[in-house]
Amino acid sequence: MPDPQLILQISNLSKTYSNGVQALKNLSLTIGTNMFGLLGPNGAGKSTLMRTVATLQDADSGEVSFDGLNVLREKDSVRRILGYLPQEFGIYPKMSALDMLDHLAVMKGILNRGERKEMVEGLLQQTNLWDVRKKKLGTFSGGMKQRFGIAQALLGNPKLIIVDEPTAGLDPTERNRFLNLLSSIGRNVIVILSTHIVDDVRELCPQMAIISQGEVLLEGSPAQSIDALGGKIWRKMMDDAGELADVEETHRVISTHLVAGLTEVRVYADTHPGAGFSPVDPDIEDVYFLNLSRATRN
C-alpha cells in the first residue's frame, strides 16, 4: 500500500501530439512514497508522463495533484520540491561540475551562500563526484554525467524525484553504482524510476506500474505480481525453428531467450502445456512480457 504521507495522484491524463500520436490515453496512477518503478517499452508514453509531471509540458486533459498542489497549474510551487533527471540532457561542457551545480542551486532558489555551498559539496560527495568536481563537465563519462544529473535533481531536498531512463547506456558497473545511489536517496520521498529495463525495477522498487501505448496495464508490487503467476509459467529448450513456430501457434508464448545457442521458450498456461515443458518460477520479466502480450492481443 502507498505510504499515506505523500501521494502523487494522476487522474485521467490524456495527451495527443500534433503529429497525431496519442501518447497518453486517459491514464490514472496513484504513487506513494518510496521507489516507484514505471516500466514500459520505448514509446509507451513514459517520457510524456514524466515530462508532464515535471512541469515541462502540458496535458490535453486530466489532473495531477501532489501534496495539495495542482501540478499542472501551480508549476512554480511544484518546481521547488521537484527533482528531475531527464532522459537525455546536456551540460555546459566548459564548466566544472562544481560551478554548474552551484549555478543550478541558485536557480533552485538556494540563495544563501553558506547553505548553498554546504548542499552542493554534500551532493558532490554523495554522488562520488568530489574528486572530479573541478573537471570540465565535457570530459565526464556517461556514468559520471548521469551521477551529476542525479546530484542536480537532489538540490533543495525535493519531495518528488523523477528519473527518466537513468540506466540506459551505462555499463554494468556504472549502472550498479547508480542504482545504489538511487536506493540511498531515502524512503520518505517519492522517487519515480521510469525505465524499460526490467532488472532496474526488480532491484529497487517495492511498487511499480507497467504502461504501454499510453495506458496502464498493471499496477502493484512486483512481488505480488510475480506470485500471481505461480505455477503458470513453463519452459522448454529447443533448437529447431519449426518447432518454435508450432509452439507459437498452439501456446501463449511470453518470451524466447537464447541460452548457450539453444532457444528457451517460456509459455503461460494454467495446466501443463505438453511434453518437454517443465515448470519454472516466474520472475518479473514474465510479468512484464505477459502484460505486454496481453495488451497487443486486445
Place this chain on the structure above:
Amino acid sequence: MFLHFLWFEIKFRLRAISTYVYFAIWFLMTLFAVSATDFGPIGAGKVLLNGPFALAIFCVQLTSFGTVIISALFGTSILRDFQLDTYQLIFTKPLSKFAYLGGRWAGSMVVSLLIFSGLLFGTAAGTLMPWADKDRMGPFNVWFYLQPYLTITAVQIFFLGSLFFLVAALTRRIVIVYLQGVVIFAIYLIGAIFVLANRSLETFWPSLFDPLGIVLFNTTTRYWTVADKNTHLLVLSGVFLYNRLL
C-alpha cells in the same frame, strides 16, 4: 538571482574563445586603420587619424559590420539552453523569468561592450605603432574616444542586441539568430547605398530612421571641414539626437 545570472553570463562568455577573437578583430581593425592609412576609411588627407571624426567613423562602420556579432552574442545567450539541451534541467527549477532573461540580456550587453571596446584600444594602440604617420596624430583625448563609443556603438548594441534577443527568444531557432544579423546588415547596406547614391540633399528622414547610423553619419558630417573633423565631436542635437532617441 538577477545578479547571479548576470555574472554567470559574463563568466561564461569569458571562457569562450570567440569572445577574445571578436575583441582581437576589433582591436586589429582599428589598430591598422590608424597606423596604416591605406587600410582605414579615412584615407589620405589631413584629417587626423585619431581625431573625433576618425573615431566616430570607426565606431559607425565597425559597429555596423558587428551586427552579425551582436546577433551571435545576444541570440546564443538565449538559445544556449536549447542548443546544449540543458533546458530540461533549468525549466524544472523555480527560477524567475526576469532574472533568467534579464540576467542573460544584461550579461550579453556587458560582454558586447567589452568586445567592441576593442576598437577604442585598437585605435589608441595604433597611434603608438612605430610605422604610424605621426603628423596625422592629434593629442590623446579620452573624450574623443568615449563620446562616439557611447553615443554610437553602445546605443547600437543596445537596440540591435535587444531586437536579436527578442527574436531569438520568440523563435528559438539558431539559424534565424545567425541569419537575422546577416540579413539586416545586407538589407541595410543596400538601402544605405541607395540613399547615399541618389545624392539627394533631403536625407533628414532616412537619417532619422537609420538604425545603423551610416546614412546619419554621412548627413551630419557632410559639410564638415578638415578642421571640423579634427576637433568636433558629433553633437547630440538635431537629426543625430532624434535618431539616437528612436
